[in-house]
Amino acid sequence: MGALAHKPKLYEQVAEKLEDAINAGTLRAGDRLPSVRQLSLREQVSISTVLQAYLHLESVGLIETRPQSGHYVRRRERPRLAEPQVSRPATSATPVTVSALVSRVYQSMRDPNLVQMGGAWPSTELLPTRRLYRELNALTREMGDAGMLYDVPPGCPELRRQLARRSLDWGAALSPEDFIITVGAAEAIHLCLLAVARPGDTIAIESPAYYGTLQAIESLGLRALEIPCSPRHGMELDALQAALERRRVAAVLVVPSYSNPVGSCMPTANRQRLVAMLEERGVPLIEDDLYGDLHFDERRPRTCKSFDKTGNVMLCGSFSKTLAPGFRVGYVAPGRLRERVELLKFSHTVASPTLLPLAIARFLEEGGYDRHLRTLRRRLTEQVARMAEGVAEHFPEGTRVARPAGGSLLWVELPATVDSLVLHGRALEAGVSIAPGPIFSPRPDSYRNFIRLSCGQPWTPRIEGAMATVGRLVRTLM
Ligand SMILES: Cc1ncc(COP(=O)(O)O)c(C=O)c1O
Numbered sequence: 144m145g146a147l148a149h150k151p152k153l154y155e156q157v158a159e160k161l162e163d164a165i166n167a168g169t170l171r172a173g174d175r176l177p178s179v180r181q182l183s184l185r186e187q188v189s190i191s192t193v194l195q196a197y198l199h200l201e202s203v204g205l206i207e208t209r210p211q212s213g214h215y216v217r218r219r220e221r222p223r224l225a226e227p228q229v230s231r232p233a234t235s236a237t238p239v240t241v242s243a244l245v246s247r248v249y250q251s252m253r254d255p256n257l258v259q260m261g262g263a264w265p266s267t268e269l270l271p272t273r274r275l276y277r278e279l280n281a282l283t284r285e286m287g288d289a290g291m292l293y294d295v296p297p298g299c300p301e302l303r304r305q306l307a308r309r310s311l312d313w314g315a316a317l318s319p320e321d322f323i324i325t326v327g328a329a330e331a332i333h334l335c336l337l338a339v340a341r342p343g344d345t346i347a348i349e350s351p352a353y354y355g356t357l358q359a360i361e362s363l364g365l366r367a368l369e370i371p372c373s374p375r376h377g378m379e380l381d382a383l384q385a386a387l388e389r390r391r392v393a394a395v396l397v398v399p400s401y402s403n404p405v406g407s408c409m410p411t412a413n414r415q416r417l418v419a420m421l422e423e424r425g426v427p428l429i430e431d432d433l434y435g436d437l438h439f440d441e442r443r444p445r446t447c448k449s450f451d452k453t454g455n456v457m458l459c460g461s462f463s464k465t466l467a468p469g470f471r472v473g474y475v476a477p478g479r480l481r482e483r484v485e486l487l488k489f490s491h492t493v494a495s496p497t498l499l500p501l502a503i504a505r506f507l508e509e510g511g512y513d514r515h516l517r518t519l520r521r522r523l524t525e526q527v528a529r530m531a532e533g534v535a536e537h538f539p540e541g542t543r544v545a546r547p548a549g550g551s552l553l554w555v556e557l558p559a560t561v562d563s564l565v566l567h568g569r570a571l572e573a574g575v576s577i578a579p580g581p582i583f584s585p586r587p588d589s590y591r592n593f594i595r596l597s598c599g600q601p602w603t604p605r606i607e608g609a610m611a612t613v614g615r616l617v618r619t620l621m
Contacts, residue, residue, distance in 0.1 A: 153188055153192050154188075154192045154193075154195035154196040154199060155196070155199070157182070157186050157188060157192060157193060157196035158196040158197075158199045158200050160186075161176065161196065161200060161205075161206075162200065162205060165205055165206075165216055170216050171216060172216050172217065172218040172528075173215060173216060173218065173525040173528070173529070174215065174216045175212075175213050175214070175215055176197070176206060176213065176214040176215065176216065178213060179193045179194060179197070182196075197214050200214075201214075204217060205217060209521070210441065211517065212517060212521060218528055218532075223531075223535070223546070224531075224534065224535050224542060224543055224544045225543045226374045226375065226543055226544065226545055226546055227374050227405075227543045227544075227545060227554065227556040227593070228374075228543075229371050229372065229373045229374075229379060230350045230351065230369075230371050230372050231371055232350035232369035232370070232371060232584070232586075232589065233369065233586065234386070234389075235368075236345040236366040236367060236368040236390070237366060237367060237368075237585050237586060238361070238364075238366055238367075238585070239357050239358075239360045239361035239365075239366070239367050239585040240361065240585070240587070241354060241357045241358065241361060241581075241582060241584070241585060241587070242358050242361050242362070244581065244582055244587065245354045245357075245358060245582050248261070248567065248578065248579065248582055251567075251571055251576045252576055252578070254576065256574070257571065257574055257575060257576040258574060258575045258576065258605055258606060258608075258609035259576050259597065259599075259600055260530075260575060260576060260577050260596045260597050260598075260600070260606070260609060260610075260613075261576035261577050261578045261597060262576070262578075262597055262599070263403055263404075263464075263551065263552055263578075263595075263597050263599065264463065264464065264468045264597070264599055265464060265465075265468075265519065265523070265551060265599040266599050266600045266601060268601060269518075269519055269522055269523075269599070269601075270466060270467060271466065271506070271511065271515050272467070274506060274511060275466065275467055275470070275502055275503070275506060278502040278503075278505045278506055279498060279499075279502045281505075282498050282501055282502055282505070283498070286498070286501075289497075290497055290498045291497070292497060293493060293494040293497070294324075294494050294495060294496075294497040294500075295489065295493070295494050296323055296324070296485045296488040296489050296494065296495075297320075297322060297323040297324060297485055297488075298323060298324030298325075298494065298495050298500060299324045299495070299497075299500035299501055299504060300319060301500075301501055301504035301505070301508070302322075302324055302472070302474070302500040302501065302503060302504035302507075303319035303320075303322040303324065303474075304319045304504070305503075305504050305507040305508060306319070306322050306474055306476075307319045307321070307322070308507075309507070310448075310476075312443055313432070313435065313443070313445065313446040313448065313449060314445035314446060314449030315445075315446055315448045315449040315451075315458070315476075316449075317448070317458075317476050321476045321478075321481070322474050322475070322476050323474065323475050323476075323477065323481070323484055323485055323488055324472070324473070324474055324495045324500050325459075325461075325473040325474055325475055325488065325495060326471045326472075326473065326492060326495050326496075327461050327463055327471045327472070327473040328431060328433050328459050328460055328461035328463065328473040329355055329359070329461075329473070330473060330488075330491075330492065331459035331460070331461070331473045331474060331475035332355075332356060332359055332396070332429065332431060332459050333359050333363075333491075334475060334477075334484050334487050334488055334491070335394070335396075335427075335429045335457045335459060335475060335477065335480075335484065336359055336360065336363055336365065336394070336396075336429070337363065337487050337491075338457075338477065338480045338483045338484050338487060339393050339394040339427045339429070339457075339480070340363065340365050340393035340394060341393075342363065342364030342365065343364065343365070343366065344365055344366070344392075344393035345365065345366045345367070345368050345390065345391070345392045345393060346360055346365050346366070346367055346368065346392065346393060346394050346395070346396055347368045347370050347383060347386060347387075347392045347394070347395040347396070348360070348367050348368070348369060348370065348395075348396050348397075349369075349370060349372045349377065349378050349396075349397060349398065349402055349405075349407075350369035350370060350371060350372055350584065350589075351372070351404055351405060351554075351580070351583035351584055351589070351590055351593070352367075352369070352396075352583055352584070353398065353402075353403040353404070353431075353583070354582040354583055356396060356431070357582075357583075357584075357585055360585070361585075365393070367585040368386060368390070368392060369584065369585065369586075369589075370382050370383050370386060370395075372402070372405060372407060373407060374405050374406075374407055374545040374546070374554065375407055375408070375545075375546070376407055376408070376409055376410055376413065377397065377398075377399060377402055377405075377407035377408065377409040377413070378397055378399075378409065378413075378417070380413055380416055380417060380420065383395065383417075383420070384420060387420070387424060387426065392426060393426075393427075394426060394427045394428070394429055395417075395421055395426060395427075395428050395429070396428075396429040396431065397409070397417070397428070397429075397430060397431065397447070398431040398432075398433065398434070399414055399417075399430060399432070399444065399446070399447055400432060400434050400435040400438070400444045400446075400549060400550075401434035401435075401437060401438075401547055401548070401549035401550030401552075402434075402550075403433075403434070403550070403552060403595075404552055404554050404578065404583050404595035405545050405547075405552075405554045406545050406546075406547025406548075406549070406550050406552050406553070406554060407545070407547070408444060408547075408548050408549060409444075411444070411445055414444075414445065414446075414447045414450060415450045417447060418447050418450040418451055418455070418456060419450070421455060422451075422452070422453055422455045425455075426455075427455055427456075427457060427478075427480070428447060428451075428455060428456045428457065429457045429459065430446060430447045430448055430456055430457065430458045430459065431459050431460075432446050432448075432458055432459065432460045433459075433460055433461060433463070433464055434464055434549060434550040434551075435460070436464075436465050436516055436520075437464060437465070437516075437519070437520060437523060437549045437550050437551065438520065438548065438549040439520065439523070439524045439527075439547075439548050439549050440548065444549075446458060448476065448478075451478060453478075453479065454478030454479030454480075454481075455478060455479065456478055457475060457476070457477045457478055457480065457484075458475065458476040458477075458478075459473065459474070459475050460473060460474055460475075461473030461474065462503055464550075464551070465512075465515075465516060465519060466503060466506065466512075466515075467499075467503070470499040470500075470502070470503065471495075471496070471499070472495070472499050472500045472503050520549075522601070523550070523551050523598065523599075525602070526551070526598040526599070526600070526601065526602055527547060527550075527551065527552075527553060527598045529598075529602040530553050530596055530598045530602070530606075530610070531544055531546070531553060533606075533607060533610035533611075534553065534555055534596070534610070534614075536610075536614075537610050537611045537613070537614030537615070538555070538557070538613075538614045538617055539558060539614070539617055539618050539621060540558075541557075541558040541559075542555060542556065542557055542558065542617070543555070543556040544556070551597060551598045551599045552595055552596070552597060552598065553595070553596040553597075553598060554593065554595055555593065555594050555595070555596060556592060556593050557592045557593065557594065557617055558592065558617075558621050559592050560592070560620070560621055561592050561617055561620045561621055562591055562592070562620065563577075563579035563580045563581070563590070563591060563592060563593060563594045564579050564581060564591070565620060566579065566594065566613070566616055566617060566620055567579040567594075569616045569619075569620070570612070570613055570616060573612050573616065574609070574612075575609040575612055575613055577594050577595070577596060577613060578594060578595040578596075578597070579593075579594055580592065580593030580594060580595070583595070594613075
């Protein structure tokens with residue numbers, strides 16, 4: 144530690160040991176340092192000496208403190224890749240024909256023999272599976288035959304109570320009566336689209352957009368109007384406003400927090416403006432808040448729903464990205480169209496499963512969710528940062544990558560001549576699954592040189608090897 148005086152003080156000696164461990168790579172970026180108490184015992188120094196050492200390391204930028212979590216080795220800043228630019232989709236609405244391509248690509252996202260950077264779900268290692276199974280076991284004993292009965296809409300009162308409590312975090316203060324339990328966010332979105340649009344109507348969406356939403360639009364015979372998006376701030380509201388002035392749209396559908404595939408996060412002021420703009424025109428806003436709990440910094444973004452005074456915002460969400468994708472537990476707070484959505488839910492699926500939403504309600508009630516989220520967010524923050532570093536290290540010059548502030552996805556723009564559908568095929572042959580850009584647009588020729596990488600798997604040498612493989616394949620396709 145060159146900057147230290149010749150006779151280092153006690154705290155400087157402690158700091159120096161840690162600095163040596165960091166420089167030698169024994170402690171790596173993202174690693175957690177021992178707790179203050181542990182280090183004070185280990186080094187036989189006082190708590191205040193350890194605190195001083197940590198303060199010093201923080202002041203020189205080697206470590207960071209995360210509230211309620213501890214001290215961590217900081218990532219060394221490398222020169223970062225540029226971000227993709229604001230998207231420029233066609234300005235006309237179009238029917239959607241993406242389902243066949245999605246279905247083909249999706250097969251590979253589920254193949255356990257491939258290194259998975261394709262599917263947008265967290266690795267099971269990151270999920271509280273055992274606790275959820277315990278809740279489920281207890282419920283089967285407690286409920287007996289009642290667990291076999293239909294739980295008709297709006298569904299699971301216990302979960303709706305928990306959602307109402309959590310809605311305070313979203314800035315929205317909803318009541319249990321505002322919610323309907325659904326089979327994943329997918330069903331919530333589907334029901335909202337059914338409630339607001341008829342075949343041939345147009346839905347304004349982000350460009351690029353989540354392929355599941357595109358499939359829903361396709362299956363309902365709707366048209367998609369792609370709106371330009373900034374990789375950082377999401378839907379461009381001036382462009383949306385201009386589009387709304389040009390043509391009638393039945394609804395606008397956005398993922399304001401950590402969109403899929405881009406990871407953009409709409410600033411609060413834009414959310415407020417969006418809600419007001421659509422309210423004024425009587426155009427419903429379908430808000431897909433699937434990733435809202437996965438923020439990397441301290442604060443959860445407010446939902447658009449929190450600015451809704453007239454019931455024009457239909458809020459959709461689920462626990463697929465935070466607790467249990469396979470439970471298929473989601474919800475919708477449809478605002479003024481609540482009755483219509485409830486009827487649709489009944490006529491489409493009769494009811495959601497009875498026990499699974501209840502198991503999640505119990506998990507939330509017992510208070511483990513926030514602790515679990517803190518760990519999950521920390522892990523995803525690290526994994527996304529490592530994947531971004533992997534792209535910088537292994538991909539050729541000219542590659543751009545988005546810088547999400549939450550979620551688990553990385554949107555990567557490859558040099559213009561690279562065809563991501565060809566890359567997808569070659570990567571599969573090499574044992575790696577990625578998501579090619581064209582599945583994120585209703586127009587199959589869009590985003591040809593883009594891929595989405597999922598960072599849901601813990602960073603391992605196997606993942607790093609797969610990144611190197613994909614980087615090498617990209618070069619061969621240039
Ligand atoms: C933006 C977005 N919305 C909705 C869904 C569907 O969520 P669920 O699995 O809860 O149906 C996904 C799944 O990846 C998604 O990324």
